[in-house]
Amino acid sequence: MEIEVLEGLSAWFSGYVQTFKTGDFDADRNIILKEGHTARVRREIREFGESLGLPGEDLRLAEAASLLHDVGRFPQYALYKTFSDRRSCDHAAFSVQVLRDEGVLDDLDPRERDLIVKVVSYHNRASIPQEEPDGRCIFFSKLLRDADKLDVWSLLLDYYHRRACEGYRNEALELDLPDGPEISEEVCRSLLAGEIVKVKDLFSQNDFKLLQASWIFDLNFRPALVAVRDRGYLKRTRERLPRSEEVNRIFELLESRLEERIKAERTQGPD
Numbered sequence: 001m002e003i004e005v006l007e008g009l010s011a012w013f014s015g016y017v018q019t020f021k022t023g024d025f026d027a028d029r030n031i032i033l034k035e036g037h038t039a040r041v042r043r044e045i046r047e048f049g050e051s052l053g054l055p056g057e058d059l060r061l062a063e064a065a066s067l068l069h070d071v072g073r074f075p076q077y078a079l080y081k082t083f084s085d086r087r088s089c090d091h092a093a094f095s096v097q098v099l100r101d102e103g104v105l106d107d108l109d110p111r112e113r114d115l116i117v118k119v120v121s122y123h124n125r126a127s128i129p130q131e132e133p134d135g136r137c138i139f140f141s142k143l144l145r146d147a148d149k150l151d152v153w154s155l156l157l158d159y160y161h162r163r164a165c166e167g168y169r170n171e172a173l174e175l176d177l178p179d180g181p182e183i184s185e186e187v188c189r190s191l192l193a194g195e196i197v198k199v200k201d202l203f204s205q206n207d208f209k210l211l212q213a214s215w216i217f218d219l220n221f222r223p224a225l226v227a228v229r230d231r232g233y234l235k236r237t238r239e240r241l242p243r244s245e246e247v248n249r250i251f252e253l254l255e256s257r258l259e260e261r262i263k264a265e266r267t268q269g270p271d
């Protein structure tokens with residue numbers, strides 16, 4: 001992707017986000033939150049791409065996908081006042097719809113357009129569809145899924161800290177799940193089996209925190225795994241959960257699986 005094309009998409013994005021702002025900080029806080037998330041995912045994906053040795057045109061393509069991945073979040077929040085896809089709509093499909101309705105990708109090279117649409121639509125799925133035949137699409141999807149998870153995890157850890165220290169609340173970041181000491185049986189089972197926790201098994205805030213911890217099984221690239229370790233995400237997540245034998249057991253397993261994965265992963269570029 002050429003620099004001018006990425007700059008054009010960036011200008012469109014900034015203008016689009018502005019249309020959802022009222023000028024009232026409280027009313028706009030979740031729009032600003034997703035705007036900040038997008039900017040950080042873009043920075044993160046660029047850094048991951050650079051450490052994997054991607055050429056400039058692929059770095060810009062990855063940045064474009066990250067810039068556009070959550071555009072559906074803005075109308076989703078405006079319409080439904082929630083970020084819970086279960087209670088509203090699939091926000092990735094909504095992002096694709098916005099891109100089509102607004103003609104955002106109309107002037108792009110058709111191969112880049114098709115790739116961005118697929119990468120955006122796959123970013124929030126439980127997994128990339130097995131039948132996807134395009135190696136480049138799979139590579140860029142993995143990259144976006146890693147960068148996205150890293151920032152969502154960090155954003156939620158910061159939120160849990162603020163909530164505990166300042167009593168700050170934002171229901172949109174709690175996916176409307178109740179708070180309580182419980183951890184669901186199925187969530188524990190998934191973690192101890194080395195599997196990602198399923199959204200359908202979430203019944204509490206603790207379950208949601210454990211879903212984030214299970215992302216170590218779903219990260220693809222070494223730089224993302226190293227970032228999780230160096231930023232202490234597992235330790236910080238554990239601090240926000242009840243102290244129990246079960247939680248200890250889960251986190252001992254997760255810490256050792258993270259180390260194993262860091263050792264095992266080889267860096268790899270697109271086909």
Ligand SMILES: [Fe+2]
Binds near residue numbers: 069070091123148
């Ligand atoms: Fe998203």
